[in-house]
Amino acid sequence: MQQSAWYISLLFMALIIFVFVVVFFQSGRRTDYAPIQKKGYRIRRFYLATLLFILIYAGVISLKQLPYDQPVFAAGDPIVIEVNAIQFNWEMSSNQVKVGEPVEFAVTSSDVNHGFGIYDENMIVMTQTQAMPGYTNKLYYTFTKPGKYQILCLEYCGLAHHYMVADFEVLPNEEA
Amino acid sequence: MGNSDTALHTSSRAAQRTIRIYMVISGIVLFSMMILGFLMLLSQGEIYIIDDLVLYEIMTIHGTGMIGIGALAAAAIMWHFLSQYVQLSTGILIANLVFFLIGVLLVLIGVLKYNFAGAWTFLYPLPAMSGGAWNVTASVLYLSGMLLIGIGFILFYLDVARALIVKYGSLGKTLGWPIIFGKSKEKYGPPPTVVASTMVTIVNLTAMVAGATVLVINLINVIAPEFTFDALIAKNLTYAFGHIFANSIIYMGVIAVYEILPRYTNRPWKSNKIFLIAWNMSTLFTIIIYPHHLFMDFAMPQWVLILAQILSYMNGIPALVVTAFGAIMIVYRSGIRWDMASGFIFFAMLGWITGVVPAIVDATITVNSVMHNTKWVPGHFHMYMGIGAVSMIFGFMYYLIRTEAAYKDQPVDRVSMWTYVLFFFGLCGSFLFSGVVGAPRRWAVHAPEWVPYDKLGALCALFVILATATFVIRFLSRVGSMGVRVEDVPLLEGDA
Numbered sequence: 001m002q003q004s005a006w007y008i009s010l011l012f013m014a015l016i017i018f019v020f021v022v023v024f025f026q027s028g029r030r031t032d033y034a035p036i037q038k039k040g041y042r043i044r045r046f047y048l049a050t051l052l053f054i055l056i057y058a059g060v061i062s063l064k065q066l067p068y069d070q071p072v073f074a075a076g077d078p079i080v081i082e083v084n085a086i087q088f089n090w091e092m093s094s095n096q097v098k099v100g101e102p103v104e105f106a107v108t109s110s111d112v113n114h115g116f117g118i119y120d121e122n123m124i125v126m127t128q129t130q131a132m133p134g135y136t137n138k139l140y141y142t143f144t145k146p147g148k149y150q151i152l153c154l155e156y157c158g159l160a161h162h163y164m165v166a167d168f169e170v171l172p173n174e175e176a
Numbered sequence: 177m178g179n180s181d182t183a184l185h186t187s188s189r190a191a192q193r194t195i196r197i198y199m200v201i202s203g204i205v206l207f208s209m210m211i212l213g214f215l216m217l218l219s220q221g222e223i224y225i226i227d228d229l230v231l232y233e234i235m236t237i238h239g240t241g242m243i244g245i246g247a248l249a250a251a252a253i254m255w256h257f258l259s260q261y262v263q264l265s266t267g268i269l270i271a272n273l274v275f276f277l278i279g280v281l282l283v284l285i286g287v288l289k290y291n292f293a294g295a296w297t298f299l300y301p302l303p304a305m306s307g308g309a310w311n312v313t314a315s316v317l318y319l320s321g322m323l324l325i326g327i328g329f330i331l332f333y334l335d336v337a338r339a340l341i342v343k344y345g346s347l348g349k350t351l352g353w354p355i356i357f358g359k360s361k362e363k364y365g366p367p368p369t370v371v372a373s374t375m376v377t378i379v380n381l382t383a384m385v386a387g388a389t390v391l392v393i394n395l396i397n398v399i400a401p402e403f404t405f406d407a408l409i410a411k412n413l414t415y416a417f418g419h420i421f422a423n424s425i426i427y428m429g430v431i432a433v434y435e436i437l438p439r440y441t442n443r444p445w446k447s448n449k450i451f452l453i454a455w456n457m458s459t460l461f462t463i464i465i466y467p468h469h470l471f472m473d474f475a476m477p478q479w480v481l482i483l484a485q486i487l488s489y490m491n492g493i494p495a496l497v498v499t500a501f502g503a504i505m506i507v508y509r510s511g512i513r514w515d516m517a518s519g520f521i522f523f524a525m526l527g528w529i530t531g532v533v534p535a536i537v538d539a540t541i542t543v544n545s546v547m548h549n550t551k552w553v554p555g556h557f558h559m560y561m562g563i564g565a566v567s568m569i570f571g572f573m574y575y576l577i578r579t580e581a582a583y584k585d586q587p588v589d590r591v592s593m594w595t596y597v598l599f600f601f602g603l604c605g606s607f608l609f610s611g612v613v614g615a616p617r618r619w620a621v622h623a624p625e626w627v628p629y630d631k632l633g634a635l636c637a638l639f640v641i642l643a644t645a646t647f648v649i650r651f652l653s654r655v656g657s658m659g660v661r662v663e664d665v666p667l668l669e670g671d672a
Binding site: 001002003005006008009012013016017019020023024026027028029030031033036037040044047048051052055058059062063065066067068069087088111112113115117119122123124125126127128129130132133134135136137138139152153154155156157158159160161162 | 228229232293295297299301302305306307309406407408411443470472473474475478481482485486489490492493496497501504505506507508509510511512514522525526529530533534536537538540541542543545546547548549550552608609611612613614616618619620621623625626
């Protein structure tokens with residue numbers, strides 16, 4: 001997902017920079033504005049239609065895969081792990097699951113806002129939700145690879161924010 | 177009503193002097209805040225380690241200072257040009273500055289003397305629950321300072337609203353409703369500056385109400401912790417304030433684009449129906465899309481979050497299709513005279529629009545679930561703020577010293593401008609890629625995997641700061657000799 005976001009952004013940013021460079025090099029010679037406007041408005045209609053198509057397409061595709069209340073990607077009831085964030089620690093009812101087991105992280109906080117971010121061994125974000133006092137956010141996830149994972153705080157919560165890290169292990173599932 | 181009503185008023189000497197003071201302060205503070213940003217990168221990049229407490233204090237000052245000074249400078253741009261069309265109060269302009277300076281003083285005492293480090297978002301209930309890092313006095317000073325700054329801006333926008341209504345009859349008229357709804361046969365609405373000022377006035381007064389509310393809630397909670405409030409509602413209020421207030425910096429700054437490019441190209445920028453619809457869209461969307469900051473708050477009603485994604489996508493359309501396209505069209509084969517003012521204004525549009533791309537990407541819920549609160553976020557907003565809004569501010573500064581102090585660019589200015597833009601893109605690229613590889617924002621210490629990109633960012637930031645020093649020193653050295661009439665200075669190619 002991150003790589004896709006990066007390359008899509010690079011592509012469109014490069015396109016915009018290209019257009020600005022072309023306009024810059026075409027700015028020296030003065031011609032009448034009226035024909036430019038006439039032609040420009042025609043191009044703009046096409047540009048708007050293209051942009052709308054891209055945005056609607058991206059919207060439809062992306063809104064099909066929302067992280068909220070999504071069905072857990074495996075059969076059976078999820079294993080519920082209670083998570084309570086407290087400056088500057090994660091209190092978790094369990095820190096082990098098996099590959100393929102659907103997990104429901106029930107995340108809350110007993111003081112300020114925190115961010116419950118799950119990182120893999122390469123320090124890449126897998127998924128996240130906020131930990132907020134007075135609310136329980138349910139984050140569903142099914143791990144597909146065994147290994148050592150980490151929980152990092154992803155909402156600034158005070159001076160030891162960056163020490164708010166917990167280990168989490170995903171074991172191989174021999175039944176799977 | 178129409179674009180014929182240009183330059184009706186001339187600002188008083190006191191007003192002109194106040195605008196210069198606004199810009200002098202803005203230049204110095206922007207430069208100072210950049211140095212703080214550089215220090216954070218040096219520490220994250222393990223080049224020069226800063227104590228955690230100090231780094232989070234620096235982070236709080238950097239965020240508060242950049243948003244605050246961006247708003248102050250952009251407000252000066254708006255006031256400068258809008259005062260040509262409507263009768264604004266110089267007293268209120270001065271009052272806003274006084275409130276701002278007193279507020280900044282309180283904020284600085286709260287942070288530097290009493291160690292407040294709750295970030296510029298002061299997310300409830302963090303000011304009251306610092307984990308022992310700062311005390312009640314620190315939070316009260318910081319929050320009161322922010323409240324005073326807000327009061328100044330409320331006065332400022334109320335005066336703008338008053339002046340617009342006195343001149344045009346209503347804010348609906350200054351948003352072009354009679355033309356949009358076919359009640360008027362005029363082809364063009366009020367000048368773009370008037371339309372943009374109306375939009376900013378509406379959205380920012382909304383933001384101020386939300387901001388003042390959550391500031392007062394925090395203040396009471398800090399003084400009397402037994403008073404508690406719903407954290408989710410407080411977060412909504414915080415982002416309703418923060419999102420709108422930060423974004424309005426660009427919408428005020430873009431007035432410089434509307435005013436300066438036509439003067440340099442001798443081509444009019446008029447508010448036709450499409451233009452007016454775009455600004456009405458921006459008015460509505462800017463107010464209601466803030467929940468895209470709460471995508472990871474699963475307790476929020478889902479329909480609100482889905483709507484926030486859809487509307488965030490649509491919010492890109494006015495900027496991408498109307499303002500950016502208009503800027504490109506007005507420059508294309510115009511024979512424009514490229515100098516520091518016109519150059520910065522052109523680069524500003526480039527920075528704004530390129531920054532919209534990663535912003536829209538991040539406004540996608542599925543992307544946000546792996547990018548939220550990573551450095552991808554400062555990556556995109558540094559692009560449209562640093563290259564976009566700040567270029568508008570620097571462009572305006574150079575416009576002022578060109579038109580009012582007859583300043584002619586030196587080669588060092590131009591080299592600095594290119595340096596600024598190229599290295600700022602490098603800086604934003606390092607932020608964005610840090611987000612891709614998982615670096616969280618607002619972390620004092622980074623994992624070894626993220627450090628190389630911090631080093632790259634620090635290098636880029638160094639060149640950005642060196643370039644900025646040129647602009648600020650140039651403005652400071654010329655501001656004292658301002659006073660030449662606008663008409664005396666040629667802006668078009670071949671006029672000199």
